[in-house]
Amino acid sequence: MNQPMTPDEEYDFYARPENQEPQGPGQxxxxATVPxxxxxxxxxxxRAAAAADDRSVSAWxxxxxxxxLRDSA
Structure with missing residues (x-):
């Protein structure tokens, strides 16, 4: 699948056992952790912005x- 999935589509996709197999070595x-x-x-x-983007706070x-950093370069 090359198109972005909605959260519901992701849930349905990964709920199937055949889509839970690793596709390569873990990375x-x-x-580093920066407090x-x-x-x-x-x-x-x-938190609100992260939730609106369906991301964790860390990922956001x-x-x-x-x-x-990309914009300031």
Missing amino acids: RRLT VRFPADLLEKI IRRAVEHE
Whole structure:
């Protein structure tokens, strides 16, 4: 499948056992943990934005940082 799936389509796809087999060796892409602190009001905005994008807070922050670095280059 080459088109993005909705969350419901992803759930249905991965609910089938034949789609739960690894497709290659595992990869650890993240190499370091960086503790970051946010004021409570900003963290709530981040959580809301992450939920609206159907992402974890960590994934949303990583994407925001990557976007900022790409735009500033």
